Amino acid sequence: MPVYLDHAATTPISAPALAALTSALGRSGNPSSLHGAGRRARATVEQSRETIARAAGAHPTEVVFTSGGTEADNLAVKGLFWARRAADPRRTRILVSTVEHAAVQDTVEWLAHHEGAEAVWLPVDETGTVSLDALSRELDDGGADSVALVTCMWANNEVGTVEPVAEVVALAAAHGIPVHSDAVQAFGSVPVNFKDSGLAAMSVSGHKIGGPVGVGALLLGRDVTLTPVQHGGGQERKVRSGTLDTAGIAAFAAAAADVTANLAAESRRIAGLRDAVIAGVGRVVPEAVLRGVDPAVNPGGRLPGNAHFTFPGCEGDSLLFLLDMAGIESSTGSACTAGVPRPSHVLLAMGLDEETARGAQRFSLGHTSSQADVDAFVAALPQAHARAKQAGMAGHVSSIQTASTR
Incomplete structure (x- = not known):
């Protein structure tokens, strides 16, 4: 599942x-x-x-x-x-x-x-x-x-x-x-x-x-x-x-x-899972950078179900597909612009350069989410990230070599 x-x-x-x-x-x-x-x-x-x-x-x-x-x-x-x-x-x-x-x-x-x-x-x-x-x-x-x-x-x-x-x-x-x-x-x-x-x-x-x-x-x-x-x-x-x-x-x-009807309690539950995602990503991929408001600093400044990261050196699309192959369904950003090969306008507006913005991944939780989901994701992330980073670096080297032969 x-x-x-x-x-x-x-x-x-x-x-x-x-x-x-x-x-x-x-x-x-x-x-x-x-x-x-x-x-x-x-x-x-x-x-x-x-x-x-x-x-x-x-x-x-x-x-x-x-x-x-x-x-x-x-x-x-x-x-x-x-x-x-x-x-x-x-x-x-x-x-x-x-x-x-x-x-x-x-x-x-x-x-x-x-x-x-x-x-x-x-x-x-x-x-x-x-x-x-x-x-x-x-x-x-x-x-x-x-x-x-x-x-x-x-x-x-x-x-x-x-x-x-x-x-x-x-x-x-x-x-x-x-x-x-x-x-x-x-x-x-x-x-x-x-x-x-x-x-x-x-x-x-x-x-x-x-x-x-x-x-x-x-x-x-x-x-x-x-x-x-x-x-x-x-x-x-x-x-x-x-x-x-x-x-x-x-x-x-x-x-x-x-x-x-149960907004306060459910928001706290989901926020707890979000914090577990943030902690887990920080533990297994220390170079990942949380984007947006840090809930540890301002708990009310971020949606309870949102954890958004950029992963240096890898393409967000590559990470998405590799996670999908491992049974983890995430997103590079807004689903309404999915499939468009350009960096997020949100991240660019926040001051990120295009290369950094292209390494984005959004993990969002909701009413069906559980701690088991978080655990499975954190377990799958290191290998998916390593492969995505390797693919990203290979593509970068290939583009440099192609440019040098022109």
Whole structure:
């Protein structure tokens, strides 16, 4: 049985979510229909909306269902930009951290290329924490009147750094600027409360917390104006049209209720396993470097299930495949950019050079993880690392020899 250490990409569906999914799949009915089957489907959707709202610290009317985190990010960033610019044409700047998920980064870049937006990239430090000083300068000196929105993730999907969202919101609120946060990695791992956060919009996803793939939500403040990205039947406050996935929504709600009911204890358990991974890697491969916030220094500054390293002298892809052959499933970074032969933009933003960044490996734990998984991984790592390093060095020598013959 393989050891699964890629929960940040997707985590196995939980038992309550699976039960809710299979039960709802056995019933028919479009939740927008007025007959009995439709009303029953609508009741399931609205009960699920209330459940997710409780789990996320929101009002039920603030839960806008989407197909997942990527759609929620697109809807928030595009919708806020268009609405804010329509209200004041001067508002063309988007302040965004350099370590955002591709769903946010690519959306901002699309708006810059096609809609006249100006992307202002906020730097991060060596742990991946966004610079509040840089944000403050852009708001004070750069001209707050020209800012459409600020977007800053709650926690980084690669290195696990928890961002200072409260401070970001406070700085933006002083100028009346809305803030969106991609909380896909944070929700279900650390305490997240939409109401207390002061955010205008917040993205969450089902399959990161034990729900099915293909369902998520945008938490959207009741007084926030958003321009729709897609048009149709006017479902979901007329900002996200489309027939709702009743079964997926029911399973998402079941997963949300399950993961938040025991969040503190489960986070401590998973953090203990993460610390065992960090200690084990340090013991068997001392040259490996932990990236992101050191939980021994700042326990709350890193997601409980995230351990991210760079391994000098070896390619991350090589290490991934060698670990996979040994029955250990990990990742080189974001699964959404898997297969793209380039170093992580997150690590580059943190100040790493390309060669170092290419040696990245992320080990992420979740609700099915155990100490036995950690032990199996630590036992398999030395040989996989040695072989990956040998392959990396051989490739480096080969490239030098090839270059010298040209």
